[in-house]
Ligand SMILES: NC(=O)c1ccc[n+]([C@@H]2O[C@H](COP(=O)([O-])OP(=O)(O)OC[C@H]3O[C@@H](n4cnc5c(N)ncnc54)[C@H](O)[C@@H]3O)[C@@H](O)[C@H]2O)c1
């Protein structure tokens with residue numbers, strides 16, 4: 001017969017996100033300034049009591065004296081506390097139902113407000129042990145019932161002892177008085193609960209730090225609302241990604257580690273072992289070697305457009321999904337390109353540099369309007385085509401070349417070869433993607449084909465242009481003005497020196513890969529990419545991923561979802577269904593999509609089944625990854 005388990009749960013900052021007396025303070029002190037002052041003092045006294053610095057009775061006495069609360073305030077307090085139950089408690093109602101008889105709330109708070117709140121999750125009122133207020137004739141709260149054992153030193157332990165509970169006792173709480181129960185040898189295990197507050201002195205003493213009730217249930221093999229505790233999902237965020245992304249991951253309950261710059265291959269290999277989600281921009285190279293070290297990696301987010309820095313083929317073979325932000329910074333790049341075209345046409349770099357040296361060079365020589373000039377766009381994708389529209393609206397004549405048939409927007413004219421475009425354009429601007437075949441797409445021969453005095457821009461990828469040839473053509477005067485935002489090697493952070501043959505060349509605008517670096521774009525990206533990754537973790541949805549077959553999935557309701565990624569070989573779907581049939585499992589919905597490398601099958605099933613089935617799914621030959629969601 002399994003040993004009976006009893007669960008002792010603290011109330012303030014554990015069952016609820018807040019300390020009830022803090023909330024009471026905001027209700028019963030009307031003057032804002034006095035309220036703030038009192039609140040600060042109350043919080044200080046709470047911490048002193050919770051960390052074991054002063055006796056809890058003293059902390060309680062001093063807080064109540066400051067509050068000057070009345071019985072009439074309690075209804076509003078209870079109303080507000082109803083909305084403050086800890087998230088992981090709320091979604092684990094099934095645990096509270098199943099262990100109704102074995103769950104106890106033992107708190108140094110007050111029964112008057114604890115009972116109505118914990119009853120919401122089905123805790124029995126007779127299993128709540130807490131203090132009670134004392135009142136005067138006008139209903140003012142004067143103190144607390146001194147005969148209650150909870151007012152004594154080690155009161156919680158004494159209370160539990162008096163219950164004579166057979167079996168194992170587990171305590172979950174955030175305060176020193178919760179640890180004391182275990183310290184006095186009355187409980188078997190103490191779990192420091194950190195979903196709402198983290199107290200080092202309490203965490204140090206815990207058998208296990210539990211950032212949520214899900215984690216507690218997971219480590220104790222108890223029924224949980226989630227298939228996997230979110231706090232076990234580690235996110236590594238590199239390259240100065242916008243804070244909004246970090247916040248979104250934290251809100252989900254993930255553990256987030258942030259590094260401001262990029263990491264070299266060996267460093268990344270070291271740090272990626274326990275990482276489930278990797279977030280990068282354009283600098284970090286995610287190589288096959290990195291991926292070999294990433295046994296837990298589920299998803300990579302490229303917080304940019306380009307994904308050429310990621311070994312996509314290996315990611316796919318390993319069942320690692322990749323997302324990017326294909327449109328979030330398009331407008332920013334287009335605006336920079338346009339601004340640079342205007343500045344270069346007027347020779348503003350030279351003029352500005354000279355004036356900084358005190359040289360007044362007021363002349364129109366070589367300065368041109370962009371109206372009526374021929375703009376040649378190489379790569380007519382999201383950026384190229386948007387630039388085409390804006391450039392036309394400024395009166396430019398637009399030509400474009402793309403290796404794929406593209407619909408010309410407005411009056412833009414298609415060129416059928418790169419040579420044709422190079423020969424016709426007054427300004428050449430590069431907006432191709434970073435595929436390896438595009439290395440040195442523009443070199444000596446291509447510069448040769450351009451007009452004398454051409455303006456040249458590269459805001460796509462560094463390796464697309466042969467820099468030696470570019471330098472020679474700027475020095476010779478063939479290129480009259482040039483703007484470069486991307487380089488074959490880019491510093492990994494703002495501390496590293498930028499070395500390039502382009503430094504110091506005339507009428508050459510150099511920018512540190514900031515085409516997409518506007519606050520608007522970075523914020524958009526930081527919203528878009530995490531939302532895709534979180535959706536993939538929570539539902540299996542792969543819509544708009546770079547390398548997975550794209551599946552948009554219905555919400556999971558009263559079902560478990562089996563996610564299976566496998567090599568794209570014949571017969572896997574049949575094998576999955578054979579396993580399910582052998583276990584007599586009812587399929588509620590099934591979705592399959594494949595690409596050249598992998599198949600992606602999602603199966604929603606009834607929730608009661610023999611859990612050994614999931615092991616059998618993993619053992620199907622050619623399985624890459626398999627997980628269950630609920
Ligand atoms: N500087 C920055 O900060 C910044 C910001 C965003 C994007 N980018 C880069 O800009 C480039 C374009 O981005 P996008 O969103 O428009 O990409 P996109 O994929 O929408 O468009 C790229 C286009 O280039 C075409 N193409 C590829 N190779 C070609 C070739 N050899 N000749 C002609 N056409 C070719 C493709 O067919 C496609 O139409 C990418 O390299 C991206 O990484 C840079």
Ligand SMILES: O=C(O)CC[C@@H](O)C(=O)O
Nearest residue numbers: 281282283304305306516
């Ligand atoms: O922000 C970055 O690092 C890259 C920006 C840009 O090159 C992109 O691919 O979106």
